[in-house]
Amino acid sequence: MYRRMVRIREFETAASDLFRRGAVKGTVHPYIGQEASGVGVCLALRQDDLIAGTHRSHGHNIAKGADPAKMMAEILGRETGYCKGRGGSMHIAAFETGSLGALAVVGSGIPLAVGAGLAFKLRHEDRVAVPFTGEGGTNTGNWHESVNMAAIWSLPVVFVLENNHYAVSTKVDDVIKIKDLSERARAYGIPGVCVDGFDVVAVYEAAVEAVARARRGEGPTLLVTECYRLEGHYAGEPEVYRTRDEVKEQWKREPLARFRADATGAGWLANADLDAIDVEVKQEIAAAVEFAKNSPAPDPATAMDYIYA
Amino acid sequence: MSTASERDAVSLTGSKPTLSPELIVQVAEVAPARDLTYQEAVREALREAMVRDPAVFVMGEDIGKHGGAFGVTRTLFDQFGPDRIINTPISENTIVGAGTGAALVGMRPVMEIMFVDFSGLAMDQICTQAAKLRLMTGGQVKVPWVLRMPQGGGAGKSIAAQHSQSLEVWFAHIPGLKVVLPSTPYDAKGLLTAAIQDDNPVIFLEQKFLYSFRGAVPEGEYSLPLGVCDIKRSGRDVTVIASGLMVWYAMLAAKILAPEGIDVEVVDVQTISPLDRATIGRSARKTGRVVVVAEACKSYGPTGEWAISAMEEAFEYLRAPIVRVTGRDTPIPFADSIEKGVWPETEDIVAAIRSTMAW
Incomplete structure (x- = not known):
């Protein structure tokens, strides 16, 4: 649990550094601050359960068990990346560890999870599909159509809504009238749960229940994780829409320190154990960066590959 | 030299019932x-x-x-x-x-x-x-x-x-x-x-x-290849490239013009994309005249792609400018009297063929 959260933090820190130094082209959308949400949910899933991601899904992939080296290679546009350098940061999807793709149009990945859930139900498989979205994505037609469809057919889907409070620059209060986003579930006749998205244990417990319900064939749940996006929309973004004080205040709640305090306080783990994990993960991510840098770029002669199956 | 897609298209034509103009006329018959x-x-x-x-x-x-x-x-x-x-x-x-x-x-x-x-x-x-x-x-x-x-x-x-x-x-x-x-x-x-x-x-x-x-239609499952045009009628003088309903109109146009000694080849673009440019090229090289027909609007429509493909594949063989017959650039109006006028009709295709033959 802690290891995966640290792995996300270190990966995002390294990816953002590479982006600022120009080694990563395109863009990087860091998941820093939301680690507990992705990890808490994905640890409640089996390997053969599937997640649908977004433009901000490095964390979801790592939480589901993806290899940071193949992810870093993808971000650097290398042939050894999960998507052979054809996708990049916004489309990293490790299908081998249970991804349905990372779709970078806000809201667009959600229907894919409904379709996977439908297939599971039609084939009498006890698998579960989990679409991630932010609070911004819940204002899309995709979200409302999908929740409704999964609800009427009682599909094994857990809709995870990570309220990180900002859709690029737009604050949640400016675009959603209600405070508790889990209330939206009521309109579709499904349960809605809201948990502290900084608390990985709370997220995990809520996810376990929602996933079990889906697996039993009782239909979808809306699981809202109250998070905060501690970095900019993309790495290096100016963030003119919020104050430094506001961000500083939120950093006090960040999920890794939170888990450390909880774990050591309750005697689950000692600080030395956690420090050892920090060191190991730092080495792992450094190795991932090296692997990526030493990997070949795709051959220009293959530019037209993978258009059709 | 023929490509694989050309051979497929030709053998396909040989192995299937040909769409005859008579069929169109006799739609209502037993x-x-x-x-x-x-x-x-x-x-x-x-x-x-x-x-x-x-x-x-x-x-x-x-x-x-x-x-x-x-x-x-x-x-x-x-x-x-x-x-x-x-x-x-x-x-x-x-x-x-x-x-x-x-x-x-x-x-x-x-x-x-x-x-x-x-x-x-x-x-x-x-x-x-x-x-x-x-x-x-x-x-x-x-x-x-x-x-x-x-x-x-x-x-x-x-x-x-x-x-x-x-x-x-x-x-x-x-x-x-x-x-x-x-x-x-x-x-x-x-x-x-x-x-x-x-x-x-x-x-x-x-x-x-x-x-x-x-x-x-044969009983039992059979599949036709995607990505190839189908020659619905083989002809010597002019190629009409069309799809959907326009293929039937093109066949009628061919029937109307046959007594005048104008032998029309009808190429059915049944896979719009990926486009079988080889078959378009082969037909255009054979006849030297091309008419492109689509129900869709003219501007940026399918006929532009077909015409330029014919030109790319057969420019030195063309004996006349390529002529377009298309839907007009308008939202479709309701009233029957004006709706009729926005889609191509058989006589538009006949006129286009005559104009290209006049070169």
Whole structure:
């Protein structure tokens, strides 16, 4: 649990550094601050359960068990990346560890999870599909159509809504009238749960229940994780829409320190154990960066590959 | 030297019943036992695919007991039940997105959108998601689905601007999609069977006016190759490139002109994308004259692509400028008196052929 959260933090820190130094082209959308949400949910899933991601899904992939080296290679546009350098940061999807793709149009990945859930139900498989979205994505037609469809057919889907409070620059209060986003579930006749998205244990417990319900064939749940996006929309973004004080205040709640305090306080783990994990993960991510840098770029002669199956 | 696609197209023509102008004239007459309508041919392809492959299911609005807006799925609900003929809410984007999700985990969904005009609601899932998933995942996945959509108009339909469009180029412009528009019952069944078996997202457009057209259709599953044009009539003097309903009009034009000694070749672009440029080129080189015909609007429409392809493949063989016959650049008006004037008619094709022959 802690290891995966640290792995996300270190990966995002390294990816953002590479982006600022120009080694990563395109863009990087860091998941820093939301680690507990992705990890808490994905640890409640089996390997053969599937997640649908977004433009901000490095964390979801790592939480589901993806290899940071193949992810870093993808971000650097290398042939050894999960998507052979054809996708990049916004489309990293490790299908081998249970991804349905990372779709970078806000809201667009959600229907894919409904379709996977439908297939599971039609084939009498006890698998579960989990679409991630932010609070911004819940204002899309995709979200409302999908929740409704999964609800009427009682599909094994857990809709995870990570309220990180900002859709690029737009604050949640400016675009959603209600405070508790889990209330939206009521309109579709499904349960809605809201948990502290900084608390990985709370997220995990809520996810376990929602996933079990889906697996039993009782239909979808809306699981809202109250998070905060501690970095900019993309790495290096100016963030003119919020104050430094506001961000500083939120950093006090960040999920890794939170888990450390909880774990050591309750005697689950000692600080030395956690420090050892920090060191190991730092080495792992450094190795991932090296692997990526030493990997070949795709051959220009293959530019037209993978258009059709 | 002939390419593989040319050989396929030629052998295909040889092995199938030719669409004759007589068939058009005798539509209402008693047909042989295995004559089916275009609508029945589509239904038969769906039925046989579902019997053969449990991964195939059908999803769309009002397709259950009601049988869909054009009755294509009628009787299938009774045969296969609600788990395989799935009635959906009015949620076009999520119908397609759910189809993509199901396809990613091994199903072969066939979705129906009631009119192609409603596809605007689903363009994100069609063009920005499904079409790109294979490339942007580096080939980790494939998206084997079919999206069936009725399109186009036809004499006396009068369903106005939001139910009459011909939109094949919307999809043909997006690499990663295949786009099919069959003109005959035989083609409709064979091409739909191929589309369902194909591992890519296939846009399958059905010309609404053709639903009632009859033609010989073999029993049992058979598939026709995607990505090849079909020579519907072999001729010496001029090539008419067309698709859908316009193929029938082109055949009629050929019949009208035959007594004058003008021998017309009709090339049916039954797969709009990827386009079989080789067959277009071969025909244009043979005849030296080309007329391109589509129901869709003129500007940025399919005829522009066909004409430039003929030029690229056969410029030095062309003996006359290429002539376009197209729908006019307007939303489709309602009143019968003006609706008629916006689509090409047989006589427009006849006039175009005469003009190119006059060079």
